[in-house]
Amino acid sequence: MELVFASNNPHKVREIKSILGNSFTLLSLTDIHILDDIPENEPHLEGNALSKARYVYNATGMNVFADDTGLEIDGLDGLPGVHSARFAGEGKDSSANIEKVLTLLGDNKNRKARFRTVIALIFEKQEYLFEGIVTGRIIKDKRGDEGFGYDPVFIPDGKTRTFAEMDQTEKNSVSHRARAFEKLREFLYKYSQTDNKLKR
Numbered sequence: 001m002e003l004v005f006a007s008n009n010p011h012k013v014r015e016i017k018s019i020l021g022n023s024f025t026l027l028s029l030t031d032i033h034i035l036d037d038i039p040e041n042e043p044h045l046e047g048n049a050l051s052k053a054r055y056v057y058n059a060t061g062m063n064v065f066a067d068d069t070g071l072e073i074d075g076l077d078g079l080p081g082v083h084s085a086r087f088a089g090e091g092k093d094s095s096a097n098i099e100k101v102l103t104l105l106g107d108n109k110n111r112k113a114r115f116r117t118v119i120a121l122i123f124e125k126q127e128y129l130f131e132g133i134v135t136g137r138i139i140k141d142k143r144g145d146e147g148f149g150y151d152p153v154f155i156p157d158g159k160t161r162t163f164a165e166m167d168q169t170e171k172n173s174v175s176h177r178a179r180a181f182e183k184l185r186e187f188l189y190k191y192s193q194t195d196n197k198l199k200r
């Protein structure tokens with residue numbers, strides 16, 4: 001069965017292919033010739049994920065899912081949240097984003113934070129949402145070279161190293177995205193067990 005992942009990020013598409021296995025033919029936006037920059041203007045992660053999935057569903061009628069992720073910092077009232085990618089400007093510059101977070105936090109003692117991923121799935125005409133969260137804290141100085149985004153300043157609870165000091169396997173064992181995609185995988189697996197349509 002074909003399933004569209006509303007993303008053109010080859011790294012993400014590869015990662016998700018490995019999580020979902022072979023029961024599905026996973027198609028990216030490029031595969032289905034959607035090259036538009038799908039708007040992400042909603043005030044919440046849920047709204048953005050849903051609007052991306054609906055955009056593709058309305059254009060193609062295909063089963064589709066989309067994700068959106070944000071870093072929510074308690075000491076900044078949940079910022080950068082839905083603005084995580086462009087927190088310091090349209091350039092989506094990770095270093096500038098981190099600098100802005102560290103400057104705004106200053107010496108704030110409340111450095112509790114969470115990464116949250118929301119996946120919106122439109123499957124057989126029904127909409128579903130899946131959420132994955134990892135809680136942790138923001139440190140004062142960057143550490144590590146792996147990963148991307150805010151990884152160098154985020155230490156997940158129960159660990160002593162930042163996401164940027166972990167390899168992909170260790171990050172996946174606790175990460176927001178892995179948790180959300182695991183829920184999607186379980187949903188699709190259950191469906192495939194109860195409905196032979198997936199085996200056609």
Ligand code: IMP
Nearest residue numbers: 067068069070071084085148149150151
């Ligand atoms: P997206 O929705 O996956 O594109 O994520 C939006 C933004 O959140 C990214 O541009 C990053 O700044 C940040 N982000 C998402 N996932 C991660 C992560 O695993 N580590 C660090 N930053 C992340």
